[in-house]
Amino acid sequence: MYIALFLAYWMISCVAVYVYRKRSKGRFVGNNTSVWEHIVIILLSPLTLPIIAILMLYGKYKNAYFKNRPKPVPKRMRKYLKSDCVLDERNHTVSIAEYNYKHGTDYTLEDVYGKKYIVSLSKEDKAAIKDEISNYGPKGDCPWRTDAAA
Numbered sequence: 001m002y003i004a005l006f007l008a009y010w011m012i013s014c015v016a017v018y019v020y021r022k023r024s025k026g027r028f029v030g031n032n033t034s035v036w037e038h039i040v041i042i043l044l045s046p047l048t049l050p051i052i053a054i055l056m057l058y059g060k061y062k063n064a065y066f067k068n069r070p071k072p073v074p075k076r077m078r079k080y081l082k083s084d085c086v087l088d089e090r091n092h093t094v095s096i097a098e099y100n101y102k103h104g105t106d107y108t109l110e111d112v113y114g115k116k117y118i119v120s121l122s123k124e125d126k127a128a129i130k131d132e133i134s135n136y137g138p139k140g141d142c143p144w145r146t147d148a149a150a
Helices: 002-023 035-065 096-103 109-113 115-120 123-136
Strands: 085-087 093-095
Touching (some): 002 035, 085 096, 093 096, 096 123
Antiparallel strands (some): 085 093
């Protein structure tokens, strides 16, 4: 059933592109396209709609996954930032302790980056992270959070 629907979509799309290109000869599309270019455009144009749909679904999935959790900093930016930085919901860099403090969560760097990242940190980095965590205190100390959110 799905194969028949796919073939019908493909054939209708090819015919529609063929008719459009024949009617708009000289207006939108130049007269300098060869026969092979014309055939390739007609046969590949039905792929545009599925590709757009897949890209939109991927974007929705990615946004839904990171909705209530910190995003990892891209690798090319990590060398310029502290080792415990993450991206918040507005794509601002904050430390993991500050993120947990503001949102009342208990994420660790292992949750965001994985075990390999934690193992690759130096002793100085790990000590700096512990100092940063101690600056923000326990989870329920955030003054603008209510008891219901804690």
